[in-house]
Amino acid sequence: MKLYMHPVATTARPVRLFCAESGIALDEEVVDLMTGAHHKEPFASLNPSRQVPLLVDGDLRLTESSAILKYLADKHDSPAYPKDLQKRAKVNEMMDWLNTGLMRDLGYNLVYPQLYPHHKRRSDEAQAGTIAWGQDGARKWLLLLDQHWLGAGQAYLCGDKITIADYFGACTVTLAELIDCDSSQFPNVSQWLSKMKSLKSWGSVNQVFSTMVAGNKGKSFEVVNAR
Numbered sequence: 740m741k742l743y744m745h746p747v748a749t750t751a752r753p754v755r756l757f758c759a760e761s762g763i764a765l766d767e768e769v770v771d772l773m774t775g776a777h778h779k780e781p782f783a784s785l786n787p788s789r790q791v792p793l794l795v796d797g798d799l800r801l802t803e804s805s806a807i808l809k810y811l812a813d814k815h816d817s818p819a820y821p822k823d824l825q826k827r828a829k830v831n832e833m834m835d836w837l838n839t840g841l842m843r844d845l846g847y848n849l850v851y852p853q854l855y856p857h858h859k860r861r862s863d864e865a866q867a868g869t870i871a872w873g874q875d876g877a878r879k880w881l882l883l884l885d886q887h888w889l890g891a892g893q894a895y896l897c898g899d900k901i902t903i904a905d906y907f908g909a910c911t912v913t914l915a916e917l918i919d920c921d922s923s924q925f926p927n928v929s930q931w932l933s934k935m936k937s938l939k940s941w942g943s944v945n946q947v948f949s950t951m952v953a954g955n956k957g958k959s960f961e962v963v964n965a966r
């Protein structure tokens with residue numbers, strides 16, 4: 740199995756983390772997003788959406804990090820994607836919530852427009868409006884994550900056991916670190932993230948990401964504030 744990825748990519752990190760933690764062997768190939776390798780052949784034909792991650796398993800070509808996690812968990816019979824219909828539905832719910840809510844506002848409207856030139860809006864007014872929208876949305880989703888999803892005192896997003904939603908969610912939430920956000924203002928999120936960061940593979944999988952976080956510390960960003 741081959742995973743086309745970039746080590747900083749929010750959508751590739753959960754797949755790599757889950758595989759590392761589960762002992763799933765992956766042949767990894769870096770697609771250098773910084774030099775535009777995803778717009779060039781051979782990658783552009785392999786994934787016409789020109790995004791990572793892409794998993795190739797025999798004749799199967801699979802995009803979408805959420806779908807890749809579910810496929811790999813099923814293929815390897817992982818307890819991190821429960822077979823029980825209702826437990827599985829809750830994991831799916833959580834992953835959709837993260838992907839369509841938090842990721843949209845935190846990633847596409849707040850972090851990416853501030854970090855990546857091709858996500859920057861065309862005018863200062865559009866840029867400021869996008870960022871303000873992202874700040875409001877990200878605050879709303881992070882408060883919900885803190886007080887609703889994790890607020891019941893459970894250890895992980897879907898109960899007392901780690902699931903693929905946690906791998907997915909931890910990599911989405913830590914995106915905020917790239918713009919120097921302080922997660923301690925969301926205490927339940929912070930506690931859960933500490934658990935995720937204590938996984939034995941967290942450090943190695945997130946090495947390049949952590950270097951980028953450290954390099955952005957102290958720079959001036961519009962951040963998320965709980966109030």
Ligand SMILES: N[C@@H](CCC(=O)N[C@@H](CS)C(=O)NCC(=O)O)C(=O)O
Binds near residue numbers: 792
């Ligand atoms: N919905 C997709 C999104 C994939 C995605 O946004 N990938 C980013 C990296 S995190 C990418 O490849 N971006 C290329 C670009 O911005 O040009 C997934 O979850 O896999």
